[in-house]
Each structure stands twice: as structure tokens, then as C-alpha cells.
Amino acid sequence: MEIKQLGANTFYVPGPTNIGLWRQNETDVYLIDAGNDKDAGRKLKKLLDAHGWTLKGILCTHSNADHIGGNAYLQRQYGCPVFSAGMEKAFISHPVLEPSLLYGGFPCKALRHKFLMAKPSDVVDVSNPGFPKEIEIIALPGHFLDMIGFRTPDDVLFVADCLSSEETLSKYKVGFIYDVKAYKETLEQLKTVKAKWFVPSHAAPAADLRSLIQCNLDVVQEIETTLLDILSDWTGFDEALRRLFDTYGLVMSIEQYALVGSTIRSYLAYFADEGKAVYRFSKNRMEWKRHEGAR
Template identity: 55%
Template sequence: MYELIQVSEMSYYIQSPAKIGLVKLNDTDVCLIDSGNDKDAGRKIRQILDANGWHLTAIYNTHSNADHIGGNKYLQGQTGCKIYAPGIECNFTRHPILEPSFLYGGYPCKDLKHKFLMAQESDAEYLTKDVVPDKFEMINLPGHFFDMVGFRTPDNVIYLADCLSSRETLDKYQIGFIYDVAAYIQTLEMVKSLTAKMFIPAHAAATANISELAQYNIDKVYQIAEKMIDICSEPLCFEIILQRLFADYALTMNFEQYVLVGSTVRSYLAWLKDTGRLDVEFENNMLLWKRI
């Protein structure tokens, strides 16, 4: 873990629970794409930088999930590097309490305020085309989270953040976190058409061909959607729908999984309603979801 792996002349990644991109800008300067999940990740990154005599100029956060921004504060304090995050993600990065609050739908209890859902705050600035390194391409990847982006480097390596999951993860857990299902599918359809020397997804193996895995992720979305439509053959409240999904997929409920999977299930339900496949009714002061 935290091994530095070179994939092209200037592009690397650091193997970690969420892969961290590292790109050489010249003989001494490098930038990071994300920073890992906590201060310890930051320390290990700093050790890699020091061992290679590299100076960290900036961290470009793809999005604001805690496992991608957790090393920001430590690395910024140690190196004085700039931190950039796109759109709404910048606000979540500056104010990490927003992530567990968003997932829970209210003020989060202490069980949800830990490093896996709430990173330390860092002094992020808005990520725009004007601040990315020369000849970098910023790629919009909405769906998994609000304003997530990826990057194509000058030597044609694409960092894909969390826009897809590995087959193994999907087969084990079935329901990957998604904020906007429609945008997620559109993003994956776009990703299928991309070509590059190498693709670096944060939660799947590096590969020279991403199309097949992107399609596998798309297919999984539609499978989950059909499952929810079948469950809603009778009007049911959200909690029962969630319970049945956990039971059918042999998932284990805890507070963290309740908010992560629960938020995703609500996103699916909203998408299915907006696309005319589910509707709602109110009965005995309960919101019930039902198949049309």
C-alpha cells in the first residue's frame, strides 16, 4: 500500500484505498490528483515526495468525498501547496461537515462524524481551467457526486476519480454510491468513448481500455433500478425498500451504510419518479413509493 507506480513519462499513481494521482510538471515540481483519506495518507505521500526530491505545488481534488481530500490539510501545512476543488466540491472541501450532513439529511450525530465521512477542513480554492497545469485537460464527470472532474495529462493518461467501480466491488456490494443517476449514466456513456494511454480509476485497476468496465457499471445501474421497481410493486415506504435491498443483496446495515446506501437509494427513487417509472402516494402520513 502507498506504492508509487509510474504509468508514463510524467504520470504516476500512489496505490491506496482511493488511488492518488501524481504528475511531474518538471524535474522538481509535481502536483497531486487527490490526497488520500487522512493525515496518515498525507504523511506517506510526503515521504514519497521527499524520497524523490519533489516539490508539491498543488493538489487538484476531483471531488470532496473524505477519502479523496483527507490528506489535504496535512500536505498543505507541510508544503504550502495550493488546493483546488471544482464547483460545489470546493465548499464541501472547505466545510467538510457538509458531507455527513448531506448524507444524513440533517445534523449528523457523532457516529457519522469520522474520517471516512468527514475530512479535516482545508483551504481550497475553486478549480477552473485557468489554474490547471499547462496542457492538462479537465474532464467533467458528474453523477457520483455534485461536480466531480477527472484529468487528462499531457502524456495522455486519464484520472477518472470515482466515476466507476471495479467488477469485484460491484459484485460484492451491488449498490455503489451515486448522487445523480441520470448524470452518472451520461458520464459513463461519455467515458466509454474515451481513448488514452492509460486510465486510472480511483477504485478499480489501471487499464488501457475502460469501455468494458464502464458498460458493466451502466448495466449494474439498470439492474438496481429494475430491482427497485419490482420491490415497489406494492406501495412501500423508503425504510422498507431499503431493508429489502439490504436483505436481497446480503448487505450489513450500520450507520455508515445506512446513510451511504440510503442516500443512493433516494437518488434512484427520484430518478425513477422523474422518468415516469415510479410514483408516490401519501397514506396515514407516510410517503409510499409505487410502481406505475
């Protein structure tokens, strides 16, 4: 792990999931997310020790395992609080909820691993008096339940999983979204936000995100159009999912079935709420069909 500076007291640690670090004073620091597992936690501790810093708290953008995997180890080492918001707190305290939500029931062992289910950690709300008052909290709903971002006094804004890099979008196409409408609204709002630096969790920091935001919005619109085309006639969920995988050359596995499948259910719910598609039950089978003219 290496640390890169973005402001007088704001840093980030590049990786599969970028980790933020804000230095409150010469010795005390806060992490923004904590990596994907115990090994990431160990590496972060080694990094902090090398600088003579003490971890005073972990600020969690949301509860996905790749963001909270280091929490438990670091909390044991430092006795520090873990801060989060809303429903994310329950998922951090009870990580089995993540694969349960994705799968839609109790997850089998193949889904109960560190990439989808972190170790539990004790968590308190961001309204707790111990939360650093210098940090601004930004609501970023859509990707997950109650995701938030953090702006440091150096005007560096950590925007969590709002955005995927263009390379990731090109390779995987269908990124995980919990609430499609909220996600689109969050990205449109983010276009108007100013900061010295923006730090997405899965893309390089940038001074201007508008191009990447539009790229992500364009992909969401493409998925909408593709899925609505698939629903040109009454279609069951599994058939719609299979055809989407075929369209984008994706390979089915139980993890992909859970992640992409959950996302497609979110699109279907969005279509139903927005009047773009309807569902019926035929011969004990749920089927979906787009409204004519919906795109």
C-alpha cells in the same frame, strides 16, 4: 506507499483510493487527490521527499473524504493550493457537509469520522490562474456533486469514482450515486473517450475501460429493476431499503444506512423524474409505487 509510472511524467500511487501524480518539471509535482487521512498525507510527503520533489498543488476530483483526507496535512507542510470545482469546493472547505448530505440532516457523532468527514482545507477553483494549464479537466457528474477528471500531457486520464472494480461490485453491489441520470450519461460518454491510460480511483489502471464501464452500467440497471420490483405496491422508503438490503445480503449499520439510503433516495428521485414511479402521502407516510410496465 509505492509509486508506479504510466507516462514520462505521470505516475500513480496504488491504494484503497488511487492517487495520481504529475511531474511538471524535475522538482515540481501535482497530486491528483490526496488519500483518506493525515496518515496518507504523511506517507505521501515521505514519498515526495524521497524523490526530491516539491508539491505545488493538489487537484481534487471531488470532495469525498477518502479523496481529500490528506489535503489539510499536505497544505500545512507545503503551503500549496488545493484546486476543485463547483459545489465540491464548499464540501472541501466545510467537510461536515458530506455526512450531512448523506444523512439528510445534521449527522450524529457516529457519522462524523474521517471516513465520511475529512479535515477542512483551503480551496480555490480550477479556473484560478495558478491551476496548471497543461492539465485538461473532464466533467464527470453523477457519482458526486460536480466531480471532475484530469488528463495529463502523457494522455493519462484520471476518472475518479466513475467506476468500481468488478470485485467491489460483486461484494457490495450498491455503489454510492448522487445523480443516477447524470451518472449513466457520464458512463455512456466515457465509452467514447480515448486515452493511453485510464486510472479509476477504485480499480486498476487500464488502456480500455469499455468492459468495466458496461459492468458498472449493468449493475445500475440491476438495482433499478430490483428496486422497481420492490415498488410493485405502495412502499415506504425504510421498507424498500430493508428489502434491498435483504435481497443483496447487506448488513445495516449507520454508515450503510446513510450511504446506501442516500443512493436509494437518488434512485427514487430518478424514477419520479423519468416517470417510472410515483409517490403519495398516506396517513402522514410517504409511499412509492412503480408505474406498470416500468423496468
